[in-house]
Amino acid sequence: MEFPFVGSSSQAGYRGRFAPTPSGPLHLGSLLTALASYLQARQQKGRWLLRIDDLDRPRIAADAEGRILRQLEAHGLLWDDPPRRQSDHLPDYHAALDRLRAQGLIYACACTRAQLMQQSLPGPDGLVYNGHCRGLGLPEEGLALRLRVPTERLQIIDAGQGGQSRQLERELGDFVLRRRDGIFGYQLACAVDEHAQGITEVVRGVDLLSSTFFQLHLMHRLRLRVPSYRHLPLLTDTGDRKLSKQNHAVAIEESQASHNLSLCLELLGQNPPPALKRASVTEIVAWGITHWSAERIPKRHSLVVGSL
Numbered sequence: 001m002e003f004p005f006v007g008s009s010s011q012a013g014y015r016g017r018f019a020p021t022p023s024g025p026l027h028l029g030s031l032l033t034a035l036a037s038y039l040q041a042r043q044q045k046g047r048w049l050l051r052i053d054d055l056d057r058p059r060i061a062a063d064a065e066g067r068i069l070r071q072l073e074a075h076g077l078l079w080d081d082p083p084r085r086q087s088d089h090l091p092d093y094h095a096a097l098d099r100l101r102a103q104g105l106i107y108a109c110a111c112t113r114a115q116l117m118q119q120s121l122p123g124p125d126g127l128v129y130n131g132h133c134r135g136l137g138l139p140e141e142g143l144a145l146r147l148r149v150p151t152e153r154l155q156i157i158d159a160g161q162g163g164q165s166r167q168l169e170r171e172l173g174d175f176v177l178r179r180r181d182g183i184f185g186y187q188l189a190c191a192v193d194e195h196a197q198g199i200t201e202v203v204r205g206v207d208l209l210s211s212t213f214f215q216l217h218l219m220h221r222l223r224l225r226v227p228s229y230r231h232l233p234l235l236t237d238t239g240d241r242k243l244s245k246q247n248h249a250v251a252i253e254e255s256q257a258s259h260n261l262s263l264c265l266e267l268l269g270q271n272p273p274p275a276l277k278r279a280s281v282t283e284i285v286a287w288g289i290t291h292w293s294a295e296r297i298p299k300r301h302s303l304v305v306g307s308l
């Protein structure tokens, strides 16, 4: 990939994406995100791309990617182009890291997890690294690499959550670009990939809102094109727990695709007619494309689902 980014010659039109981590099958929360980003792209006659976030090897389950692809197909969410597998693009992340290093923005951090817990300060999105290793000039070998962030405040108008801002140093802190085990961090890979895939709008869960500021900062530093953002409410169970793989949310069944799609359309505020539940997957998705209105998505942080 070439740096810096110099224009959008061949990338006219809307380009959205869905980027699952193959650590397990899709659950209803991930289907909701996939469906919203799919309909948002298709209604605008745009392209919908798939990215497999498979860098975090210890978390990857051997059979998960195949299952995710089958789940998407069964739910009528068909993607354009071959999926972009992050593990196939390590040179892109190396190149981005080299550019940041050349700008003098990278330093090695030797802090252990216990030290981080002790030193870090509370921020709006979790613990904030206090910059302990910033001036130490430690050798990079075998250590985590962090990006030095300025005191600048970044602001966005999020299409789903409205105006948002974070002060980089105080509220987010110097963050990890490459872990001590050599694995590239989510923020770096995601910023590079949005550019590489020419993404014009990112539609994803509001749990990733704080990541947006890390990624925006990286995009500015690497001179990558910045997409617009729409963060969706998260699905929670009746006990206010986010549906996630970590919470052992149940996998969506391919055989229940019509039911799952209808339920997601309802949760997304699209008011599907009751008869649609009995329609085929193709008919439901076609109805969704015709009637989709992102403005009707509830402007909340969470949506409660009862029994699944």
Ligand SMILES: [Zn+2]
Residues within 6 Å of the ligand: 108, 109, 110, 111, 131, 132, 133, 134
């Ligand atoms: Zn440190």
